[in-house]
Amino acid sequence: MTASQGVALLGSTGSIGTSTLRVLERHRDRFHPVALTANGNVTALATQVAAWSPSYVGVVSGTPPAGSGWRAGVECLIEAATHPDAQIVLNAVVGAAGLQATLAALAAGKRVALANKETLVVAGPVVMAAATAGHGTLVPVDSEHSAILQCLAGRNPGDIRRLVITASGGPFRTWPAERIAHATVADALNHPTWRMGSKITIDSATLANKALEVIEAHYLFGVPYDRIDVVVHPQSIVHSFVEFTDGSVLAQLGVPSMELPILYALTHPERLPDSGVPRFDPITAGSLAFEPVRHDAFPALGLGIAAGRTGGAAPAVFNAANEEAVAAFLAGRLTFGQVAERIADALEDLAGRPGSTLEELLDADAAARHHVQSRLSC
Ligand SMILES: NC(=O)c1ccc[n+]([C@@H]2O[C@H](COP(=O)([O-])OP(=O)(O)OC[C@H]3O[C@@H](n4cnc5c(N)ncnc54)[C@H](OP(=O)(O)O)[C@@H]3O)[C@@H](O)[C@H]2O)c1
Incomplete structure (x- = not known):
């Protein structure tokens, strides 16, 4: 029988995070969460902790319940990603905030089941080099990949x-x-x-x-x-x-359903019986259009x-400008059409910045965020 593998689940309170916990629930003999992190949703995280009793819990911007022993602050993502009992790190953080944890997990030789696609957009060459150097592996969670x-x-x-x-x-x-x-x-x-x-x-x-x-x-x-x-x-x-x-x-x-790609990212290249996902029926699916x-x-x-x-800094600029423009649209500060316009403006001004090291890419990310934010009307 295969030993149960420890999973560090970053972004456990989100859409992918909660889907992942449903997958883990069905395969308790194969996987168990050793670390859970959220940004600020302490209530949802507390419910998950009560159900799973992970040995590590972290919140990035929330306040841990008194006496809980949870860790707080941005460094909790890296602590969870490098937890010694985690063989797999499922990174379900949204945005470039997930990058450093992916890098740390790969450097520590973990399997990274990557939902946080922004990781590869911001710093693809740096991430691939970290995987090679640390003998970590990257397996996509995105259904297309x-x-x-x-x-x-x-x-x-x-x-x-x-x-x-x-x-x-x-x-x-x-x-x-x-x-x-x-x-x-x-x-x-x-x-x-x-x-x-x-x-x-x-x-x-x-x-x-x-x-x-x-x-x-x-x-x-x-x-x-x-x-x-x-x-x-x-x-x-x-x-x-x-x-x-x-x-x-x-x-x-x-x-x-994301449950199947999540499970496959945990087991690749193996397949487990009984994924729990509704079976595909071509008759029910009907016509497929392209x-x-x-x-x-x-x-x-x-x-x-x-x-x-x-290449270079341009993908990091695209990603950061997009993150800021989307946040502004959701807050009612940009129209839908302005999202792409603000990305285009940021790329025009910043895409040529240097972008071969992690530091340069993080600088480009910060510059693109400032570019979009500074042009928002109050
Ligand atoms: N949802 C999907 O079906 C799907 C499919 C393919 C790929 N993805 C990718 O998976 C990632 C997660 O997507 P999602 O839909 O699950 O997002 P989501 O529902 O918004 O969840 C995001 C998770 O990340 C945490 N988080 C947010 N900002 C953070 C920060 N600055 N630092 C640390 N943690 C932070 C959130 O915590 P709080 O709850 O405390 O805010 C939450 O647990 C994204 O990269 C997305 O592109 C998603």
Whole structure:
């Protein structure tokens, strides 16, 4: 019998965090959480701690309950990520705030099940180098990248011709561009196929999320940008395709649930019986449609891919400007259309900054945040 593996779950109170705990609940014989962290949601974290009794608990910006023994402050992410009893670190923090924990976990030789795609967007080359140096491994949680990993398992990387990442198209897939520009927060949070945290839901409405995923795929699978395409697939059943050099195309399919990619990130390349995810039925799924991306209506996608191609500090600038613009949109301080405009402005002014070391990338991140924030009206 396989020994139970310890999991450090960063961002346990979020959408991926709670889905992960549901997965762990079904596989208590295989996995147990040794560390849980949240940002400030102390109430939800306390409920999880009561259910799981992890040996380490941390809150980044909240106040721990009196006498709880929880750790507080930003360093708790690194402490959890390097916990000696954790073989796996599932990073479900949202945004660039998750980067340092990924780096620390890889340096400590852990398996990192990565939902925090921003990690690879901000500092892809630094992260891949940390994995090599520390003998850590990166396994994606994103359903698209999990699909690609599953299609590639056991195959020769030299046989890949093209990756095709699917996108649901978000809530504005069929809206005219003029209407999208003035979409409300409630419109943008109304995703047709996925229930997720608010930041990634807005990213899915602007398609910035797909740009983050193209950059993530570039680093994870070592495929150049001109061989990564995006196609709109409104049903979110085909999670992505891999085309091989002989013209054969493989896809991975399943119901839109994050529980399966989370479980696969914990067990890859093994598969466990009884994932608990509703089974796929082609008859129920019905017709599957594929459409080109409307780049004119969703400029954030092209901006992000161009930033990826530019490399250096540009992806970090794209990510940080996007994080700040999305926060401002959610707070009613920018219109939906202004999100992509502010990203474009930040890239124009800052994409050429130096970006080969972690320090330079963090400086670029800070400069892009300041760029967006300083242009917000009060
Ligand atoms: N949701 C999905 O289906 C999905 C799918 C694929 C990839 N992802 C990726 O997974 C990551 C998490 O997404 P999500 O939808 O789960 O987000 P979410 O629901 O907003 O949850 C984010 C989690 O991170 C914590 N957190 C927020 N800011 C933090 C900070 N500055 N420092 C430390 N912890 C912080 C939150 O704690 P509090 O609760 O205390 O605020 C929460 O536990 C994102 O990178 C997203 O792109 C998500």
